[in-house]
Amino acid sequence: MQKITLVLLFLISISMGAQVIYQPFDSEKLGERRELKIQLPRNYDPEDKIQYPLIIVLDGDYLFEPFAGNADYQAYWGEMPKAIVVGVNQRNSREKDLFYDKEIYFPAHEGASFFEFIGMELIPYIESKYNVSNFRIVAGHDLSANFINYYLFKDFPIFRAFILLSPDLAPEMAVRVQERLSTIKTDTFYYIATADNDIVDLKEKIVSHNAQMGAVNNPKVHYRFDDFQDADHYSLVGLGIPKALNEIFSLYKPINKQEYADLVMTYPEGPFKYLEKKYADIKFFYGFEKKVVENDIRAVAAAALKKDDRDALRDLSRLARKEFPDSMISAYYTGMYYENENNLKKALHNYQQGLLLNASDFIDKDMLLDKIYTIKDKN
Template sequence: MNKIILFILCGLFIKTATAQVIYEKIESSKIGESREIKIQLPRNYDPEGDVLYPLVVVLDGDYLFEPTIGNTDYHSYWGDMPKSIVVGVNQVKTRDSDLSYSDETNFPSDEGGSQFFEFIGMELIPYINENYLTSNFRIVVGHDQSANFINYWLFKDKPLFRGYIAFSPDLSPEMANRLKERLTTTTEDTFYYLATADNDVKSLRDSILAFNTILSSVENSKLHYRFDDFTDADHYSLVGLGIPKAINEIFTLFKPISRKEYKEKMLTFEGSPYDYLIKKYDDIEFFYGFEKKVVENDLKAVLAASKKKNDDESLKNLSKLARKVYPESMISAYYAGQYYDFVGNTKKALQSYQSGLLLEASEFISKDVLLDKIYDIQDQD
């Protein structure tokens, strides 16, 4: 039943995203042949724009690409992750060779693994960076053998990826202990997601549970680790369950302020609500390597918290920020009006609300909202 559900979901994802998928072949000197890739561009992607997008590289792209792009498109639509470029690498004919490792070193073998490793880092990613608008924040996704293979990039002095999504990995010998040592000393924020299921292949499940015990013991604030052990799922259906979990974990900080974050973090923050907002967005830029435009949801959260704390200075700074970020939107007029209204300057509040009537409406602020504020003030006179 889980497999049926996964296939149905994949079908829905394909239907919504196919129009944006690009199919290409890359001629590789590293592996001595061309390799098929699939590229999903974000909605409204502008090749002449100045926006940079995170890159998600999906190994086993023959079957992992479609559920991945469906989830990235869905989550980015709701603002829970940034719009991203997703690249799937087809391996159906070369999988065993691509993902092979040496029996002596347990690292990529000279019979295909090393060549594929270099193809990804020295040919595929440079090609994508040259032809598309990519940021330096990269995620890699793998399943079974490819979930083991993605770990090899962590042993580079400067790992190619910041996020690792490993679904039911078929771990090479000593990988668990080696990875523990590596992640204990990493100095860059690294996101690692691991998943298995109760009906996973038994031999894999046993090693993954032991792997989780080892990774859970790593003490390093730079490691952001999440493990899921799904019930009523098997080796294949766990992928459909794990992708949204992994996205949620990797982009927790990026997500708009939720009720939980508002109550537990913003209201208890030592500084002002405005200071909390600025720190959040500074942290986003630091963690992910790109700047996020302040979303209206977060402006609303700061407005509510500032009023609750009777913090007029925070409201003043918020109104300035709204005007800077949304100069052509009713948002700028609304937040200016909210500040003046709060400090008792009804004349300027009225002028602010009136000035917004000819501006562009937003998700939450419309002409009717501004008119209601205007009538409220006029009724007080």
């Protein structure tokens, strides 16, 4: 428990580098004021055309900070895109916000108003003020985790990813979710977490729900279930959030060793075509473009050299010049292409030109000088 607390404190301190705004919101649907917490990405510039995923966090009075810290931390290391995180405080309104009818088990009265507040007021407001994409995530804990399921049942769900941390499931919810996810036509991520020391009644329903999810045979649904050891109803939050974000943005992540071995090296059309496909898939799935990262260029270059794929090296050098014109990256990979073609004169020229450019995370003057000296020794 102490370790989890320290991790949460670390993540919260990390998020201090991002911009956090605390503001009231007067809702017509609710007929009252609500307090919002909004975290903008580091160096957020409203004039940029970059669009960011939107994470809506219910129970924001205590759940916002863990989500904000994790989102900022993972984005810092390129494990997920920078995101805008919005927490809705419910400390004094939780019971009425999350109310559902005890006969039909759908939101009613204040619960119906809160349901509409999220979709018809809060999200349009955030979209009008900030650069958010259509890729939206919603998250909740116990009662609020149950509540977010209701957004699945709209003809066109406003959320693409659902994070349920120890949900306190309403009657018939498990069956309804299983039936809905079996037919949903939009790529949807659905995450549930419980723990060995979770509240007994909740865990029994969650485990049963997980068993019913086994009947979902829909390629559009990306489902993950975690049952954490040595955790309880509250500490599982600190374990579930990074796992959920990790799964949601698994496609976005830089190429790792497994992806390199299983996909980059085996792709029938070659490593560069795999790179193009990966980034096209990111745009298709998430609805926004990702700038090519140096890690992925390195991986594709290594695969191209190993497979002696000169076309891939040529295309990679063109991409490097386009995406990183002021960086040593462009010179290094262009020089690598010409060196592989045994055009040492052009290779040397590019390596030398690179000395005037900006170093990258992986390429510096020493690397370029090593290449220069090696070529000169050959002559």
